[in-house]
Amino acid sequence: MDWDKLRIFHAVADAGSLTHAGDVLHLSQSAVSRQIRALEESLNTTLFHRHARGLILTEQGELLFDATTAMNKRLDAASARIRDSEEEVFGELRVTTTIGFGTLWLAPRLTKLYEQYPDLNIDLMLEEKVLDLPMREADVAIRMKEPSQADLVRKRLMSVRMRLYATQSYLEQHGEPENLADLHDHRLICQNVNSEQIGAGASFVTSLLANDVTKMLYVNNYFGVLQAVTHDLGIGVLPDYLIQDFPDLVRVGEHIESAEVPVYLAFPEELRQSKRIAAFRDFVQEEIILHRKQLRDKEIS
Template identity: 70%
Template sequence: MDWDKLRIFHAVADAGSLTHAGDVLHLSQSAVSRQVRGLEESLGTTLFHRHARGLILTEQGEMLFEATKAMARKLDTTAARIKDSEEHVFGELKVTTTTGFGTLWLVPRLAKLYARYPDLKIDLLLEERVLDLPMREADIAIRMKEPSQADLIRRRLLNIRIRLFASKEYLDRVGTPRTMADLSPHRLICQNPATPQVSAGAVLAQTLLAQNMASTLLINSYFGVLQGVLNHVGIGILPDYLVTDFPHLVRVLPDIESAEVPVFLAFPEELRSSRRVAAFRDFVLEEIQSLRRNLGE
């Protein structure tokens, strides 16, 4: 089978248009069309339904597109391994983690990683959705639960808990609660329990919201909750890994906290020898060791 024709077919299937594929490949629309027709003739089948709005893959076209996607992923992985030098870490690394951990803990530390590897290019995907690492939606993930996908190398980094924090200024103004009953005159700042988040955090928020506090502020990210606490708006529900960067926060009701939340780092088995993955993994492990000392683990 002609590899060049397969490459052009893949670009057309991905773009859904001869014109857009031609732009990507720097070929004319007619040249792209001829190559696709030639592939269809060699296979003895139709790969696309053609209509005014673009191209739609036939059943046979879908089968071939799945094969070319797998080939493209394998080629990307191979190219990454080839580019990884024994002495120099460079190139692109796609990292995924939760919005809270990414914005509040990881991003503030990346300057140290870039100082060590200035040619590294990180594409950071912050979302609660678990991306498919074997399908190369990301190269490496930090998640708040053990990954269930097969063919992954995984390592537990630490356990965290969600707790109550406030600023000293807020507590001086409103008072420090000593029991759950003392929370009623306070304002609670937390993620809405319906917001995608670790279940332990949602359970704690639901428990505290049931206390009929005088006022609440619901925000769909821990970053927003933290800003509310730092600006003396109320008592916030926040992950304990913040104590390293915000040591002046005051913990409220020390007996009230979520269940343990495990934090895992994972990446595909096929990237075991990647220098970029190893560099990022080792950097995170170093920073986690410092965090664990601060948390008293």
Template identity: 70%
Template structure:
């Protein structure tokens, strides 16, 4: 099949309209339409249903789109490897991690990475779901559990513990609980017990709620939990690394914490020699090491 026609088809399938695809390809709408018609003639099938609100892929179109999507991702990988053959790390790096970790820890530290590599472009994808790295939904991931996908290079970076924290204002107003039974007199702010999370975090929540907590606020990421704590809404279940950037947090029930939660960095095997990946990996390792040192000093 003609590569140009496939390129046009992929753009139309992604955009959902001839006009939008033409703008991205710098082609007229009529030129895009001719390419699609020629491709449909070659394949002897209809690839799109035409509607007033745009174009919808037919079943045959879906099959072709799956193939072109894989092809374009592999081309992106090849282009990245070619760019990384140079001595300097530059270009786009797609990083995925959880909303809480990305917002509260990673973003505030990225200035140091840009200082070292000013030509690097970070596309940060914050999502609770695990993106498919082998299919190049992202280049590198930071996760609080070991990735299970095949064909990935995995590196254990550090460990995190979930602990109880409150704001100084809340402690002044309500006092600090002295034991687990006292939690029933306080509002607990956390992720939901059944929310997707590591087992050690879930176990801690189950233990806390078994103490008879009567009032709670659940948020689907730790950024929201932290905001609730800072607003004085109650006692929050938060990762220990936050005490470095939020030193006003007061630890509650110091003997209560989760088991260690491993932090992993993972990337596709085919990016093993990527200088962008190496630069980002070394940066994260250095910053996590410093965070661990400061967290230990704050205890």
């Protein structure tokens, strides 16, 4: 099958228009149209339904588009490996993790990584959805559970627990609950149990709500919960890794916490030799070691 025709087909299918695909490929509309017709003839099938508003893939076109999409992702992976210098770290690295961990722990620490590797460009994709690493939706992930796919390199980084936090000023004004039953007198700030989040967090919130909590503020990510807590709106459910960077937070209830949540770094097996992956992995591990040391020093002092 002609690779050039497949490349043009993919661009047309992605754009939904001969004209837009031509702009991307720097080809005339007629040239693009000729290549599509030639591909259809070679396959003896129709790949597009043609409408006034654009092009729609046929069932056969969908099958071919799935194949060209997978091919492009594999080519991107190969290209990334080829571009990786033996001694330098440069280019784009797509990192995915949760909104909370990405905004509250990872992003504030990236200054150190950029100082060490100024030619590295991070594309930080923050969402609760688990992206498909083997299909190259991202290069590397930090996940709040062990990845289930077999073709991934994985490393356990740390453990996290959800705990209750408030500001000192809030507690001085409203009092500190002595037990779970006292939460009835406070506003609980947390993610809705039906929102997309780690299971341990949802289970923890469910257990708290069983204590006749009536005043609530739901926020769909931990960054929002933190903002509400720091503005004295109530007691928030937050991950314990925050306490190092937000020392004004006060833990509420010494023994009130979620189950342990393992944090893993993972990337596709095919990127095992990538210098960019290695640089990012080493950076994260070093920051976690420093994080743990600072927490131990704080506990001792």
